[in-house]
Amino acid sequence: MVEQIEVPERPLAATLARAAVAAGYAPSVHNTQPWHWRVESERLELFADRTRQLSVTDPDGRLLLLSCGTALHHATVALAAQGWASKVTRLPDPEQPDLLARLIPDGPIPVTSRARRLFQAAEVRHTDRRPVTDEPVPVSTLAAITTAVAGAARLQVLTRDQVLGLAAAASRAATVESDDPRVRDELAYWTGRGAPAGAGLPAHVVPGEPPRTTVPERDFGRPGTLPVGPGHDAAASYLLLFGDDDEQSSWLRAGEALSAAWLTAVGLGVSVLPLSEAIEVESTRQALRQVLSGLGHPYLVLRVGFADPDHAGPAHTPRLRSDQVVETAIG
Structure with a gap:
């Protein structure tokens, strides 16, 4: 279960913080969770955390960036489920190579059934390494x-x-x-x-x-x-x-x-x-x-x-504490 994080009582900042925390549901290579979020008053910033990079297996950071991309999409899904559109700027600052994206709310939107379904999918998604059934995917x-x-x-x-x-x-x-x-x-x-x-x-x-x-x-x-x-x-x-x-x-x-x-x-x-x-x-x-x-x-x-419905799948992998991956930069 992804934890909550305390933020100042500012509605938009609280919304952004919830999205950053919910992004912790995202999959990552070997469950390294190699991302770090900074909550500003009106935007989120996504950084790569190189301390959790697979330096031998993934020296170029290909899988690290893939993992961070899943977290970025999860954050936009979480915002949509809270009634916010979002605008993403990727790799916005050449002087900060670990700053991967800025995510800015782009106005309120209706919370659609699709937005709810995607967020619910993020909450239950997990990786299952068991063999699949003999039923082909249509x-x-x-x-x-x-x-x-x-x-x-x-x-x-x-x-x-x-x-x-x-x-x-x-x-x-x-x-x-x-x-x-x-x-x-x-x-x-x-x-x-x-x-x-x-x-x-x-x-x-x-x-x-x-x-x-x-x-x-x-x-x-x-x-x-x-x-x-x-x-x-x-x-x-x-x-x-x-x-x-x-x-x-x-x-x-x-x-x-x-x-x-x-x-x-x-x-x-x-x-x-x-x-x-x-x-x-x-x-x-x-x-x-x-x-x-x-x-x-x-x-x-x-x-x-299709996973075998008669055999329980694995429990979810653990997640880092929210304060390890999300920081607030507002007072």
Whole structure:
């Protein structure tokens, strides 16, 4: 449960603070939550927190920016659910490279049923690493998920042959990373007791044994306590999130797109599992570019499917305290 944070009694500032706190529901790589919000009297500022960057796995900050983009979109969803439109300026100050975005309320709007549904989806969204059922996701549902990105990035549904290519790339990336002791140490930190309280991946969200899948999931180096249960990924669909370039502004936008697609999927009863391992290794990321015929840059892979309704899914991952990620700059 995301906590509340105290702010001075100013209606707009309180609204902004609530949106920043609600953005803590957003997904992030290894649950690092690498963002920091500053609440001004009439705007929110989003910063990257480099202390929670995966310095070995993600030295360029691609996954950090994706994660911060999901938080940015979550904040706009929270504002809309409170009856406010918002205007976003991305990477507004070259002198402050960690200032990723300014979010300014752009006038009151009616609170629509769609706005309420998206915010409710943000509250219940979680990552489920169990295999999915053998019920395929309907084409119309896939279309709704892929169009939800609304130009912030693009999603391509992979063909069966492309999924097999993805499986080979993921397997190769896993081998490369498992051979690197620095990667193993970083992963152990974020999945062990060394992670900051309220962050990282506790044992209850990590499978107790390798799931049966065509595309291998990440080996976290130690088994968790999440029962794998029945199922396979044979009926899953795999989507490739990509854009026209490989720049920081596009990574941030791709994170916003990821959030929009994921919340849409939750509303449609679809489980989403992000897969980043093949993106983290340069050679396998370039191999995925060939899926796009070299015309785009891959940012993330998503597995979508239906979770087994007869077996309870994992509990939510923990969250950092609000005062660790949100500060108020008003007196």
